[in-house]
Amino acid sequence: MPLDSIHAVIYQLEQQPRWRSRGQFRQVLNHWTAVVGEGVARQAAPVRLDQDVLHVAVVNPMWAQTLTLERLRILAKLNDRLHLNLSDIRFSSGDWYRQKAGKTTAAPASASAELPEWLRQHPSYEPRAIPRLAQRPQTPEESFERWAGMTQQLAAQQPLCPQCQCHCPMGELKRWRRCSICAVKSLKGPVGRHSV
Template sequence: MSFNSVNDILGVLQLQAKLQEQPFQRLLKCWPEVVGKVIAAHTRPLSIQRDVLRVATSSAAWAQNLTFERRRLLVKLNTVLPTPLVDIRFSTAEWYAAKETNNQPQTLLPRYHPSYLGEEINRHHDVESTAKSANAAFENWAEAMQERSHHLPLCPECQCPTPGGELQRWGVCSLCAAKGFSNNF
């Protein structure tokens, strides 16, 4: 029985990890180095399907210029990837969609929400105070909604306060308009 040193074992494990790494993940890691920082800033690899790399570009001009350079890029990329690519397709089609999915959704602070009343609800653990604070919160909300709606015109059908834009568009509030739409079908 032979004993291997820790360095030998770690070397074998690192080699196995590199071999098991997906080609697209490896491509993403080396993309800026292979194509250069300027091109990397205007491109985003999307996927590898049937040994064809799909790349989103920031403009049609970039897509066209890189299409002319794709053979040179293929040679560079194939030296880095475990399985060679057959072709590269450049398109602006998913540039903005891919960029939007990378952004985290912005969280809305409670004080900027339309239903915010400006008061904190005291949260207690017992049932009675929770019920009281819930009722108080509802009453405060109802009063605030009533104050906000005093300047709004009333819907001719249901007499509810209605934003002027809804009355201009449909002649009634959005709920009455929706009822009318559903009756037509």
């Protein structure tokens, strides 16, 4: 009696109803980079498949939000390419840190280089260098202080909106000749009529 290869044995196991979702998850893992691209794959990794919902760990909440907006496109590509019937994708930055616990991972040198082109072309996008910390913030207050300091540094480098005199990204001034908030207000007319 010849011995079957390990791949044949795994394939046979994955055809059984109890193991089918594991086989589907393995397919997703094997094709993830081809579906989303190398840049996104470095920032997001599938962690489990639960009742036709794919759970993906992402490096930070910004990536979770960006990929959530692209969710339907990614879902369609996965279903078409792998002949699956996934119903949804959920992105979570919490899963990233649970997966990476105990491992040392280096952050990419330039996070902005990993962003999709459409996001980098948005008028409100401002590339910023995120300083490396000796250690991660331990409390919500430390996280807030870090964010507030970075936001103040960024604002100090931005020009002022000629209408409201608030700091705003240069892309907004180039596109609308004012900040995006003033641009929206000018479309809505007087404040009393359609307040924001």
